[in-house]
Amino acid sequence: MTVLRGTYVTLRPATDDDVPALAAIRRTPEVRAWWRAAEDMDAEVSRDLADPDTRTLAVEYEGRTVGAIQWAAEQDPDYRHAGIDVYLAPAVHGKGLGTDAVRTLAAHLVDEEGHHRLTIDPAADNTAAIRAYIKVGFRPVGVLRRYERGDDGTFHDGLLMDLLAEELIR
Numbered sequence: 645m646t647v648l649r650g651t652y653v654t655l656r657p658a659t660d661d662d663v664p665a666l667a668a669i670r671r672t673p674e675v676r677a678w679w680r681a682a683e684d685m686d687a688e689v690s691r692d693l694a695d696p697d698t699r700t701l702a703v704e705y706e707g708r709t710v711g712a713i714q715w716a717a718e719q720d721p722d723y724r725h726a727g728i729d730v731y732l733a734p735a736v737h738g739k740g741l742g743t744d745a746v747r748t749l750a751a752h753l754v755d756e757e758g759h760h761r762l763t764i765d766p767a768a769d770n771t772a773a774i775r776a777y778i779k780v781g782f783r784p785v786g787v788l789r790r791y792e793r794g795d796d797g798t799f800h801d802g803l804l805m806d807l808l809a810e811e812l813i814r
Contacts, residue, residue: 650748658702663689665709674734703745710736713745725761726753743776754809768801781811
């Protein structure tokens with residue numbers, strides 16, 4: 645995959661060299677609240693990078709790795725679409741980088757990969773993420789009740805959002 649350039653961020657294929665930075669970001673309380681923590685976060689991030697069904701891109705801002713954005717595709721032609729996940733270091737939250745990263749990847753998935761529909765599924769109470777995704781054109785589809793287990797062992801709701809290619813806000 646080629647390097648993708650947004651207004652603020654650069655997205656490039658993540659490598660093993662990114663594992664320490666990405667694991668450190670995933671360990672922060674602000675990110676850990678939305679992305680489950682693993683006992684060995686370096687190993688967890690390494691597994692993410694090695695997953696043949698998911699493409700993980702490092703998010704770079706001002707020359708440093710500040711997060712990751714992943715995508716995976718459903719290949720059945722009758723249901724073909726792509727799903728996105730993203731996390732960023734707390735130090736860059738609120739700067740529009742998440743919106744820029746999602747918009748940049750969404751444009752690539754529509755224009756270059758030929759997807760007509762994209763999905764994303766933040767925690768239902770992750771209002772900052774939901775606002776960022778709406779700015780790209782994602783719309784709420786519905787609440788996924790008791791969708792994901794949190795670090796405390798209880799399940800919390802997720803919000804399924806999707807975007808049709810013609811709804812992408814560029």
